[in-house]
Amino acid sequence: MxxxxxxxxxxxxxxxxxxxxxxxxxxxxxxxxxxxxxxxxxxxxxxxxxxxxxxxxxxxxxxxxxxxxxxxxxxxxxxxxxxxxxxxxxxxxxxxxxxxxxxxxxxxxxxxxxxxxxxxxxxxxxxxxxxxxxxxxxxxxxxxxxxxxxxxxxxxxxxxxxxxxxxxxxxxxxxxxxxxxxxxxxxxxxxxxxxxxxxxxxxxxYARGTRVTWLRRFAAFLIDNLVGVGLISLVLTLLARLFGVTGAEVDTLISAFVAPLLVFIIAPALNRGATLGKRLVGIRIVREDGQPVEFWRLAYREFLLYGFAKYVLIGFNQVFVALFSQFHRTELNWALFAILGVGVLFLVANLLWEVVTLDNHYFYDVWAKTKQVSTIHAKQ
Known part of the structure; x- marks a missing residue:
C-alpha cells in the first residue's frame, strides 16, 4: 500500500x-x-x-x-x-x-x-x-x-x-x-x-462574461505589473547600462515612472483603453458614457491609483515602522501618521464597499469619470 x-x-x-x-x-x-x-x-x-x-x-x-x-x-x-x-x-x-x-x-x-x-x-x-x-x-x-x-x-x-x-x-x-x-x-x-x-x-x-469582476481586474493588474512594467523596466535598464547611464536614480525613474507611463497610459491611449493585461482578459477602460477614454483622463486615473493610492500606502507603512518599530516618535511622524492614516482608511473603506456591493467602480474611476467594460459578449 x-x-x-x-x-x-x-x-x-x-x-x-x-x-x-x-x-x-x-x-x-x-x-x-x-x-x-x-x-x-x-x-x-x-x-x-x-x-x-x-x-x-x-x-x-x-x-x-x-x-x-x-x-x-x-x-x-x-x-x-x-x-x-x-x-x-x-x-x-x-x-x-x-x-x-x-x-x-x-x-x-x-x-x-x-x-x-x-x-x-x-x-x-x-x-x-x-x-x-x-x-x-x-x-x-x-x-x-x-x-x-x-x-x-x-x-x-x-x-x-x-x-x-x-x-x-x-x-x-x-x-x-x-x-x-x-x-x-x-x-x-x-x-x-x-x-x-x-x-x-x-x-x-458567457453570461457572466459581460461583468467586470474584481478578480478579472486583479488578473489584468498582475499581468500589467509583473509582465508589462517588469519587462519594460528590465529592457530600459539594460539599454541605459548599454549607453553608460547608471545609478539608483536612473533605475528608480525607469521602474517608478517611465515603465508605468508606457504600460498604463501610453499603451491604453493607443489601444482603445486596453493595457496588455486588460486586453488579455477582455476588458478596457472607457468614459462613463461609453465613449473612448481621452489621454488626459487616463493620466488622471493612473495618477490617482499609482500616485495617490500607492504612495499613501507606502508612506503609511514607512511612518508606522518609524513609530512602532524604530521608535522615532517625533511630532512630525505622529502628524504624518494621522494624515496618511485617514488616506488608508479611505482606501480600505472604498475597497470593502465595492467588494460588498459588487459595483467594482473604485474611487479613481469615479473621480476620473471612467469605467471598465467587458469586450466579451454573451453567447447563446
Missing amino acids: SAYLIPIKSAVMAFPFIAFFVSLPFMVGQYRKYGSFLFWRAVVLYSFVFYLLAAYFMIMLPLPSVASVAKLTTPHYNLTPFMALRTFLKTTVFVPGEPGTWLAALKQPGFIQPAFNLVLTLPFGVYLRYYFKRSLKQILVLSLALSLVFELTQLSGLYGIYPRPYRLFDVDDLIINTTGGLLGGLIAPALMRAFPTREAMDAKS
Missing part, C-alpha cells in the same frame, strides 16, 4: 506549486475566451492537473538510488503481449471452474498490478469525454499516447538520470492503460449526469 501512498503524498505536496504556476495562464485563458472564471470549471481543470501529476508520480516513484539501479540485471523491456494474463493464471489461486478461488485471486499481486494499470488511466478517459468532448476513437489514441509517455519515462531511466531502466517497459501496460482510458470514456456519460455539462458551463461563463 505504501508504494501507492508515497506518489499520492508527493503529488499533494507538489500540486500547490504546480497550481500556482498554472493559475495565471489558466485565468487569462478563461477570461479571454469566456469573460469569466467559473468555480466549477476551475474544480474540473485543477483536479485534472492533480490527477495527471499523481498518475505520473505513480509510475515514477519511489526513486531508488543510482548505485542500486546500476547493479540491476533485470530485463529492460517486455514486448510479448498478454504476459500479464499468463502471470495471473500462473501465480494466483484462480481456477475458472471454482468460484471460491475468484475472490482470493483478486487479492494477489498477479491481479492487483494489472488492475492498478487499468484504474490508473480510467479517470483520463472520463475527463476527456466529460470536459474535453473527445470521441471514443480520440480517447483511445490519447490514452495510448499517455501510456507511451509513462513507459518511455521508465525505459529511458527517467530521461537519463539513471544508467538503465529501474522499471520494466511492458507492452501489456500499454494495452491495459489504453483499455483503462477507453473504459473511462465509455462510463463517462453515466457519471456526467451528476455534474454540470460542458455546454452548461460555457453558457454560464
Whole structure:
C-alpha cells in the first residue's frame, strides 16, 4: 500500500506549486475566451492537473538510488503481449471452474498490478469525454499516447538520470492503460449526469462574461505589473547600462515612472483603453458614457491609483515602522501618521464597499469619470 501512498503524498505536496504556476495562464485563458472564471470549471481543470501529476508520480516513484539501479540485471523491456494474463493464471489461486478461488485471486499481486494499470488511466478517459468532448476513437489514441509517455519515462531511466531502466517497459501496460482510458470514456456519460455539462458551463461563463469582476481586474493588474512594467523596466535598464547611464536614480525613474507611463497610459491611449493585461482578459477602460477614454483622463486615473493610492500606502507603512518599530516618535511622524492614516482608511473603506456591493467602480474611476467594460459578449 505504501508504494501507492508515497506518489499520492508527493503529488499533494507538489500540486500547490504546480497550481500556482498554472493559475495565471489558466485565468487569462478563461477570461479571454469566456469573460469569466467559473468555480466549477476551475474544480474540473485543477483536479485534472492533480490527477495527471499523481498518475505520473505513480509510475515514477519511489526513486531508488543510482548505485542500486546500476547493479540491476533485470530485463529492460517486455514486448510479448498478454504476459500479464499468463502471470495471473500462473501465480494466483484462480481456477475458472471454482468460484471460491475468484475472490482470493483478486487479492494477489498477479491481479492487483494489472488492475492498478487499468484504474490508473480510467479517470483520463472520463475527463476527456466529460470536459474535453473527445470521441471514443480520440480517447483511445490519447490514452495510448499517455501510456507511451509513462513507459518511455521508465525505459529511458527517467530521461537519463539513471544508467538503465529501474522499471520494466511492458507492452501489456500499454494495452491495459489504453483499455483503462477507453473504459473511462465509455462510463463517462453515466457519471456526467451528476455534474454540470460542458455546454452548461460555457453558457454560464458567457453570461457572466459581460461583468467586470474584481478578480478579472486583479488578473489584468498582475499581468500589467509583473509582465508589462517588469519587462519594460528590465529592457530600459539594460539599454541605459548599454549607453553608460547608471545609478539608483536612473533605475528608480525607469521602474517608478517611465515603465508605468508606457504600460498604463501610453499603451491604453493607443489601444482603445486596453493595457496588455486588460486586453488579455477582455476588458478596457472607457468614459462613463461609453465613449473612448481621452489621454488626459487616463493620466488622471493612473495618477490617482499609482500616485495617490500607492504612495499613501507606502508612506503609511514607512511612518508606522518609524513609530512602532524604530521608535522615532517625533511630532512630525505622529502628524504624518494621522494624515496618511485617514488616506488608508479611505482606501480600505472604498475597497470593502465595492467588494460588498459588487459595483467594482473604485474611487479613481469615479473621480476620473471612467469605467471598465467587458469586450466579451454573451453567447447563446
